[in-house]
Amino acid sequence: MPKSKISTSSLPVSSGNRTPVKINSSGTPLWYKIIMFGLMLVGLGWLIVNYLAGPQIQFMNELGPWNYAIGFTSFLVGLLMSMGWR
Numbered sequence: 001m002p003k004s005k006i007s008t009s010s011l012p013v014s015s016g017n018r019t020p021v022k023i024n025s026s027g028t029p030l031w032y033k034i035i036m037f038g039l040m041l042v043g044l045g046w047l048i049v050n051y052l053a054g055p056q057i058q059f060m061n062e063l064g065p066w067n068y069a070i071g072f073t074s075f076l077v078g079l080l081m082s083m084g085w086r
Contacts, residue, residue, distance in 0.1 A: 037078065
């Protein structure tokens with residue numbers, strides 16, 4: 001088998017004192033996370049309340065099938081916001 005042309009003497013010497021470099025870790029702001037999780041919880045809560053006590057609550061009874069649109073839309077907006085979470 002042929003020998004490699006790279007010898008150990010030509011490899012760069014690593015220094016023991018490497019300083020870690022901080023990568024731009026700005027991340028997602030706290031307000032974004034609060035709104036995202038809040039919309040998901042509000043949508044889920046709206047749907048649960050609609051199923052359990054919708055006919056007994058006057059304004060929810062008047063909304064009728066729009067309750068599903070409100071609940072699913074707020075939950076979906078929260079899920080779509082999760083794609084921007086870093």
